[in-house]
Amino acid sequence: MPELAEVEHNRQIWARGHGNKVLEVVTRNIRSPIWQGTRAPDLVKTLIRKSLSGSETHGKQMLFQFGRDAWLGIHLGMTGRLSVEPPDYRLGKHDHLALRQADHWLVFSDPRRFGRLRLAHGVDRPSWWTRLPPPILSSRFTKEWVAEFCARRKGTPLKALLLMQERFPGIGNWMADEILWRARLNPKILAGKLSSALIGKLYRWIRWVTVAAMKEMDENWEFPSTWLFRHRWEAGGHCPRCGTELAREKIGGRTTCWCPVCQPQLSK
DNA sequence: TCCTATGTTGTATG
């Protein structure tokens, strides 16, 4: 489920354990790719008896701090999620990591196992965290930052462009489609074809959809039916703005949904 | 059975 707003939502779930000591660490399926780059016994030894001291998100990434000098990075992949479970909880088949605290378990589960765990030591945040690109809602994420990327990736279709985490951290498949639909930009338009005015428009909708997604997440994930999001998966869905039947096609390797009327190709 | 899936990475190819 995880694009940036839902990643933040998952972080908040585990944040219920802030300030509480880890009394037991259970690891499962440690041969699975989830653990690639992290040795489960190390993780157990590192986290045990430390307190969960803080957490943050960056795009689709999460970072949890334990004590002063231990860090756990989590990427939820396609189907990962975090939960808080009662003390008598029995681990399910898709639970890969569980941390017991005084009155609950913090559980990471992921049926498809595309998620990743990453352990780091040291007082400072790990370098793979501090090197992440400017977040979309930060002051460093400017129109010029987007324009520069469009110029560099001038042959990339906008849909594929928005999925590039190196510049648009946290944007995933549905957000990209929502942004392009609101900006009335066809997903196949090549990044280098956008005028400065259209780049400005794209930039503003990137920020708008990000802010709105965070807000909806706070309000229980009730997206109004005026969003493309609500129609994109329906068979024969229609554009909530003009009623035209939505188009669907793979672009940049992902199923893309757009309105052929609201989002025309650029005219020459 | 076949197809799809809110993600990322690697390989082959142009």
Next chain:
DNA sequence: ACATACAACATAGG
């Protein structure tokens, strides 16, 4: 260097 297409990862659900 850039870009695209595709497979791979692993599982569930329509």
